[in-house]
Amino acid sequence: MFRDEATIEVQAGNGGHGRASFHREKFVPLGGPDGGDGGAGGSVVLVATSNLNSLLPIGRRFRYRAPDGEPGYTKLKAGKDGEDLVLEVPIGTQVFDAQRGNLLRDLAQDGQRLEIARGGRGGRGNARFATSVRQSPKHAESGKSGERRELRLELKLFAEIGLVGLPNAGKSTFLATVTAATPKIADYPFTTLSPQVGIAQLSESDTLVLADLPGLIEGASEGHGLGHKFLKHVERCRAILHLVDCSPECLSEPVQSWRVIEQELAAFSPELAKKPRLTAATKVESPEAEARALELERGIGERVWRISSARHSGVRELLVEARRLARDTSPV
Ligand SMILES: Nc1nc2c(ncn2[C@@H]2O[C@H](COP(=O)(O)OP(=O)(O)OP(=O)(O)O)[C@@H](O)[C@H]2O)c(=O)[nH]1
Numbered sequence: 126m127f128r129d130e131a132t133i134e135v136q137a138g139n140g141g142h143g144r145a146s147f148h149r150e151k152f153v154p155l156g157g158p159d160g161g162d163g164g165a166g167g168s169v170v171l172v173a174t175s176n177l178n179s180l181l182p183i184g185r186r187f188r189y190r191a192p193d194g195e196p197g198y199t200k201l202k203a204g205k206d207g208e209d210l211v212l213e214v215p216i217g218t219q220v221f222d223a224q225r226g227n228l229l230r231d232l233a234q235d236g237q238r239l240e241i242a243r244g245g246r247g248g249r250g251n252a253r254f255a256t257s258v259r260q261s262p263k264h265a266e267s268g269k270s271g272e273r274r275e276l277r278l279e280l281k282l283f284a285e286i287g288l289v290g291l292p293n294a295g296k297s298t299f300l301a302t303v304t305a306a307t308p309k310i311a312d313y314p315f316t317t318l319s320p321q322v323g324i325a326q327l328s329e330s331d332t333l334v335l336a337d338l339p340g341l342i343e344g345a346s347e348g349h350g351l352g353h354k355f356l357k358h359v360e361r362c363r364a365i366l367h368l369v370d371c372s373p374e375c376l377s378e379p380v381q382s383w384r385v386i387e388q389e390l391a392a393f394s395p396e397l398a399k400k401p402r403l404t405a406a407t408k409v410e411s412p413e414a415e416a417r418a419l420e421l422e423r424g425i426g427e428r429v430w431r432i433s434s435a436r437h438s439g440v441r442e443l444l445v446e447a448r449r450l451a452r453d454t455s456p457v
């Protein structure tokens with residue numbers, strides 16, 4: 126489980142001022158008060174939605190403001206209310222008061238709403254203040270200010286895609302290429318010691334959460350290497366992306382590498398064995414690497430995606446496919 130955070134300031138709209146005016150008609154010099162009420166300011170509302178899986182889109186802006194209510198008009202006409210500003214957040218977002226640090230609400234269900242800053246009430250027009258003794262009140266009320274709050278949003282993230290493969294396969298490099306994450310990368314095995322998460326942005330609001338995991342080796346399911354502890358993280362992911370080093374420099378045969386990992390996944394748990402997955406050949410930058418990728422494809426009898434993180438080739442296509450796969454798979 127990982128954390129995704131955003132801090133924003135929300136400002137509800139101010140209420141419109143009430144109007145002070147008097148009825149006017151030709152040849153009727155002393156009309157009564159006819160100032161209308163101001164409209165209420167719009168509130169800021171948070172809504173949980175299953176269409177989002179990260180706080181990245183909302184966190185891109187700091188300040189959010191709902192519109193003010195209109196002032197009242199003459200002839201007893203009220204000003205329009207400001208519309209509520211509805212902000213979508215992913216399901217599972219916890220909303221904290223940023224200043225005090227206390228939890229305000231956990232938005233755990235799809236469609237759940239939280240009015241987080243209430244719009245100011247509209248001021249009453251002078252017509253409201255007329256009484257039998259004060260028939261011509263000249264004053265109207267001002268609109269009230271909308272609430273302003275600074276919020277910290279926090280989301281516990283479950284990665285949608287888990288990256289698996291032998292040490293040095295290029296998992297961390299792939300994560301660093303497609304997300305803003307900065308995992309450690311090196312040309313020796315077991316560089317990654319704990320899971321790292323990154324969020325890939327496919328479009329303005331479409332994101333994919335990927336977890337980079339320590340490399341697995343033969344016997345990982347029985348506790349060899351670092352894998353065992355982390356295989357349970359993979360169980361939480363919706364789908365697996367298995368990366369296989371196909372560069373000519375790699376000493377192990379791609380089919381053999383692939384088999385080792387698949388066997389470990391299957392030995393760890395039936396759930397892992399059943400997880401939907403994609404296989405991608407990494408470091409495909411030469412005809413030799415391409416030949417090895419082809420050999421892998423034939424050997425396993427499944428489609429093998431070709432990528433090079435170094436050249437940024439094939440990466441986007443793979444992400445789009447991973448997005449599709451994760452979306453087709455129900456959450457675990
Ligand atoms: N030429 C080339 N080298 C790459 C590419 N991707 C990764 N590498 C190199 O491969 C080595 C291993 O990369 P990592 O991303 O650390 O591999 P990893 O799978 O995360 O390794 P562990 O964390 O040890 O499991 C590094 O030297 C990278 O620079 C690529 O697309 N092309």
Ligand SMILES: [Mg+2]
Nearest residue numbers: 296297316317
């Ligand atoms: Mg790594």
